[in-house]
Amino acid sequence: IMQWGGGIFVGPGNAKRLMLGVKSGVLSSSVEQKIYVELNETVPCVRLLNATHQIGCQSSISGDTGVLHVLETESDLDWILSSGPHPPYMVIMETLMCFSCRSVMMRMKNSSRVAGVAVIISKTGLADNFSPHTTCPNQNTGVYSASYGSDLANCNVTAWNPLGNGLSYEDFAFPVFALKDENQTRVIRKCYEDHNLRVNGSAPQYPLCAMQLFSHMHAATDTVTCMRRTDLQNRFSINPEVLCDPLSDFNVWTSTRPLNNSAKGHAANESVVIAATRLDGRSFFWEQAPSAEGTVSGIVTLLATIQALHPVTQEAPPPHNIFFSFFQGEAFDYIGSSKMVYDMERNDFVIDLNNVHSMLEIGQVGLRSGRSLWMHSDPVSRQNKSVDIEVSEEERKLSLFSHALSLDQPSVSQPLPPSSFQRFLRVRGIPGLVLADHNTSFNNRYYESLYDDAENLNVTYPPDLSPDEQLVYETDAAKSLAEVATLVARSLYIQAGGDENNLNNITADPKIVSHTTSSGPPQFYIGLGPRIHGPVHSVTRFVQYILANLTGTVTNLTESQCQNPSEINTENKDLFSYFWVSGPASLNSTGEPFCVRASVRLSKAVSPAFELLEYGSPNYSTWTESRWKSIQARIFLVASRELEMLTLGVGVAVLLLSLLVTYFISSKAELLFSSARETPTTTY
Amino acid sequence: MTVAVFFGCTFIAFGPAVALFLFTIARDPLRVIFLIAGAFFWLVSLLLSSLVWFITVQISNKNSAAQQRGLLIFGVVLSVLLQEAFRYGYYRLLKKANEGLLALSQEDTMPISMRQLAYVSGLGFGFMSGAFSVVNILSDSLGPGTVGIHGDSQHYFISSAFMTLAIILLHMFWGVVFFESCERQRWWALGAVVISHLVVSCLTFVNPHYQGSLVPTYIILSVMAAWAYLCAGGSLRNLKLCLTCKDKDFLLANHRPR
Numbered sequence: 001i002m003q004w005g006g007g008i009f010v011g012p013g014n015a016k017r018l019m020l021g022v023k024s025g026v027l028s029s030s031v032e033q034k035i036y037v038e039l040n041e042t043v044p045c046v047r048l049l050n051a052t053h054q055i056g057c058q059s060s061i062s063g064d065t066g067v068l069h070v071l072e073t074e075s076d077l078d079w080i081l082s083s084g085p086h087p088p089y090m091v092i093m094e095t096l097m098c099f100s101c102r103s104v105m106m107r108m109k110n111s112s113r114v115a116g117v118a119v120i121i122s123k124t125g126l127a128d129n130f131s132p133h134t135t136c137p138n139q140n141t142g143v144y145s146a147s148y149g150s151d152l153a154n155c156n157v158t159a160w161n162p163l164g165n166g167l168s169y170e171d172f173a174f175p176v177f178a179l180k181d182e183n184q185t186r187v188i189r190k191c192y193e194d195h196n197l198r199v200n201g202s203a204p205q206y207p208l209c210a211m212q213l214f215s216h217m218h219a220a221t222d223t224v225t226c227m228r229r230t231d232l233q234n235r236f237s238i239n240p241e242v243l244c245d246p247l248s249d250f251n252v253w254t255s256t257r258p259l260n261n262s263a264k265g266h267a268a269n270e271s272v273v274i275a276a277t278r279l280d281g282r283s284f285f286w287e288q289a290p291s292a293e294g295t296v297s298g299i300v301t302l303l304a305t306i307q308a309l310h311p312v313t314q315e316a317p318p319p320h321n322i323f324f325s326f327f328q329g330e331a332f333d334y335i336g337s338s339k340m341v342y343d344m345e346r347n348d349f350v351i352d353l354n355n356v357h358s359m360l361e362i363g364q365v366g367l368r369s370g371r372s373l374w375m376h377s378d379p380v381s382r383q384n385k386s387v388d389i390e391v392s393e394e395e396r397k398l399s400l401f402s403h404a405l406s407l408d409q410p411s412v413s414q415p416l417p418p419s420s421f422q423r424f425l426r427v428r429g430i431p432g433l434v435l436a437d438h439n440t441s442f443n444n445r446y447y448e449s450l451y452d453d454a455e456n457l458n459v460t461y462p463p464d465l466s467p468d469e470q471l472v473y474e475t476d477a478a479k480s481l482a483e484v485a486t487l488v489a490r491s492l493y494i495q496a497g498g499d500e501n502n503l504n505n506i507t508a509d510p511k512i513v514s515h516t517t518s519s520g521p522p523q524f525y526i527g528l529g530p531r532i533h534g535p536v537h538s539v540t541r542f543v544q545y546i547l548a549n550l551t552g553t554v555t556n557l558t559e560s561q562c563q564n565p566s567e568i569n570t571e572n573k574d575l576f577s578y579f580w581v582s583g584p585a586s587l588n589s590t591g592e593p594f595c596v597r598a599s600v601r602l603s604k605a606v607s608p609a610f611e612l613l614e615y616g617s618p619n620y621s622t623w624t625e626s627r628w629k630s631i632q633a634r635i636f637l638v639a640s641r642e643l644e645m646l647t648l649g650v651g652v653a654v655l656l657l658s659l660l661v662t663y664f665i666s667s668k669a670e671l672l673f674s675s676a677r678e679t680p681t682t683t684y
Numbered sequence: 685m686t687v688a689v690f691f692g693c694t695f696i697a698f699g700p701a702v703a704l705f706l707f708t709i710a711r712d713p714l715r716v717i718f719l720i721a722g723a724f725f726w727l728v729s730l731l732l733s734s735l736v737w738f739i740t741v742q743i744s745n746k747n748s749a750a751q752q753r754g755l756l757i758f759g760v761v762l763s764v765l766l767q768e769a770f771r772y773g774y775y776r777l778l779k780k781a782n783e784g785l786l787a788l789s790q791e792d793t794m795p796i797s798m799r800q801l802a803y804v805s806g807l808g809f810g811f812m813s814g815a816f817s818v819v820n821i822l823s824d825s826l827g828p829g830t831v832g833i834h835g836d837s838q839h840y841f842i843s844s845a846f847m848t849l850a851i852i853l854l855h856m857f858w859g860v861v862f863f864e865s866c867e868r869q870r871w872w873a874l875g876a877v878v879i880s881h882l883v884v885s886c887l888t889f890v891n892p893h894y895q896g897s898l899v900p901t902y903i904i905l906s907v908m909a910a911w912a913y914l915c916a917g918g919s920l921r922n923l924k925l926c927l928t929c930k931d932k933d934f935l936l937a938n939h940r941p942r
Contacts, residue, residue, distance in 0.1 A: 031820060032824050032827075034831045034833075034840070035824060035829040035831050035832075036829055065828045207832055209833070210829070212828060212829075636827075636828070636830070637831075637832040637838070638828060638829060638830060639689075644688040644689050644692075646692075647692035647693065647841070648695075649692070651691060651692030651699070651845075652692070652695055654695055654700070654849070655695040655702075655703070657699075658699045658700035658702075658703040659699075659706075659707075663703075663707055666708050668926050671925065672913075672918050672923065673916050673917040674917065674922065
């Protein structure tokens with residue numbers, strides 16, 4: 001027999017494999033390739049921790065293996081949980097949209113016969129609604145508590161997300177993965193159909209198709225414990241290992257009149273109107289958050305507003321400054337807005353709360369049924385007469401421009417929906433409004449889930465458009481958002497005290513809306529910093545650069561001047577930030593790079609709890625994400641236990657037999673090998 | 685598949701070799717040394733043959749399956765011939781070493797006979813060859829999966845283990861016959877060894893029809909075992925005596941002073 005370099009045995013069946021291995025040019029272990037099929041393009045559910053709980057999923061350190069079984073009916077669930085003869089099972093669900101998903105997942109959570117869940121994400125069979133978020137988002141870190149509007153707290157009056165089943169906030173002891181690649185789900189289906197199908201109701205025979213999922217998380221229990229253990233590691237270990245990281249990124253802010261970034265604290269003679277929206281979303285799985293209605297609608301509307309306002313505010317600046325802010329991390333107990341408010345309180349921001357005149361927040365505005373828009377306000381702060389007057393004034397100004405829209409206050413007296421404005425109210429009774437497309441509960445049936453995507457927003461194109469044409473095509477969704485943006489822009493201008501005569505020039509362009517909705521789909525999960533491609537999340541960068549494009553001016557600085565503008569006396573690094581951007585990509589060539597000056601800034605969005613080192617704080621967000629070593633999934637066949645034991649038995653028998661025979665032969669060696677031909681001088 | 689299969693296959697593949705080592709070689713340091721030297725010689729032959737194969741694969745057309753298969757067959761044949769060449773080289777080296785050992789040793793008699801050297805060197809070749817055959821497969825058998833998702837036979841591990849067992853024992857028998865035929869200048873026997881080695885190697889191309897490769901291999905194994913037994917000084921009569929336990933009388937009879 002021969003062996004090749006590298007120890008590849010051209011033994012049973014390996015000749016073909018070796019040729020394949022050689023063909024691909026990769027001489028990896030070809031035996032491993034015969035056994036396992038690695039699944040790429042998988043998305044895990046990871047563990048997140050806050051001050052008191054852990055949520056998400058966890059696998060054991062050497063992966064969880066289970067025999068595949070597809071869950072489609074109740075009898076499948078019985079098979080998995082009680083009657084199937086080959087536990088533990090790896091459950092395959094076609095989508096996460098099972099009919100009574102929470103009860104199914106809860107029953108599996110408590111069973112020891114479930115090794116994990118693999119969800120095949122597809123659009124077919126999409127149920128009418130699915131939201132893994134809670135029914136009352138951010139209920140403990142908003143403004144309503146036992147001491148402030150106690151009858152309004154905890155969604156007593158309105159359940160904002162009544163379709164929510166809270167799965168994202170459960171703790172699963174097995175891994176849950178999402179499979180998105182069509183080719184791989186086909187492989188899995190084929191393996192299942194070949195080996196695991198039940199014939200005539202009887203159990204399938206070995207060998208069976210199985211899957212192994214690796215997603216071992218290092219952090220456990222809660223943030224306090226995890227941070228304590230990390231501190232211990234940092235102090236006493238030679239090679240410290242961090243177990244979890246706080247969720248953090250950056251807020252993006254800009255203003256119509258530039259603010260001096262180096263002067264922190266109260267800004268003299270500044271009274272700003274804040275226009276805000278959120279920048280992030282989440283779903284059950286890691287780094288997956290299309291959040292079209294939940295987040296993108298707000299971002300796009302605010303960007304269109306800024307673009308519409310820019311020319312007028314340069315020509316005829318209103319008395320009040322308008323401060324635009326995109327808050328990151330709002331899904332996780334208002335990370336970005338709580339940090340900004342905290343900084344304002346401690347005089348660590350360009351403005352403070354005394355500078356704030358009023359606030360307008362853009363919530364979910366993409367699903368306006370029948371062209372209606374709602375202005376939500378806080379009833380508790382409106383009990384104060386002066387605040388009430390201001391808020392009513394704001395509402396009136398908004399209503400001035402609602403020609404094409406039907407703008408209204410909510411029909412019942414109810415609290416504010418979950419919004420960044422609540423964090424401002426916690427500190428001071430600022431007059432403000434939250435604009436939304438829903439009267440009471442959300443119109444969004446897929447709030448904070450994988451399915452809140454462009455289809456949810458009804459972004460549809462005529463079938464025969466090229467991608468370039470799609471980029472500029474004005475969809476109905478784009479036009480709708482542009483209407484909202486026009487309304488917001490005009491009312492902000494008036495709210496800031498601008499001249500009514502200039503209003504006709506303020507119109508949002510649906511094209512800018514189309515541009516931003518058709519590119520992507522980007523994922524809006526806040527994640528952690530620093531990241532692989534830079535310290536800032538890609539979406540944050542994206543918004544920052546779009547803002548710079550919309551509101552900035554092109555200068556003729558060179559690259560080194562652009563990066564160090566303090567040396568030039570016409571440029572002011574305190575008032576502006578400078579971006580070196582490459583030119584527009586066109587058919588002929590990519591343009592020349594140039595320097596853009598804009599008053600767009602990033603501000604750190606990390607929860608104040610981590611700066612104060614109060615990891616169990618009930619007032620601020622304490623969300624952290626666990627670290628892990630490897631996330632992978634693979635499928636293979638498993639043999640029956642009997643066959644394995646048989647192999648072991650045969651091995652032991654061969655060993656014992658050979659020991660006996662050898663002992664026998666060696667003790668009788670003189671006799672066995674003595675022969676007349678033996679020379680007498682040899683010894684044994 | 686799991687730890688059970690790992691241990692099962694390890695015991696199957698290396699059981700007899702380990703038993704032989706424990707009972708016949710481990711006590712004598714000189715035998716251990718020659719065993720390791722034999723293993724080393726086999727390793728060098730593998731290195732050379734894999735170098736040649738690697739170079740030819742690099743310069744070949746990677747997309748042509750027929751050419752790759754041809755290269756594989758060429759590689760098999762080359763490797764077998766190189767192994768036997770190195771076995772011959774080891775034989776010549778041992779011959780020279782024997783003279784030197786005799787000169788150095790205090791006693792008149794040689795500390796180790798050529799027959800024992802044949803056996804030990806064959807076993808050394810077998811150990812190393814078995815290790816390279818099967819260790820790769822054993823490490824993959826530790827995982828939770830078994831072969832078969834792409835349609836291969838499920839009996840891959842156990843067949844590899846039995847094949848390895850056969851190979852190790854065959855190397856030992858080939859060593860004995862080879863050295864004996866070199867001593868007696870019986871070149872036809874030498875040729876027979878080389879040819880049987882080639883046959884066994886080429887039988888693996890029949891895989892995954894494991895019956896087609898394992899059964900003939902074990903037949904060749906029994907034939908070589910018998911031949912080696914005869915070469916090593918055994919005879920049918922001795923075997924019968926041994927098995928019917930008439931050995932005591934025989935030995936006493938043999939040691940009667942003449």
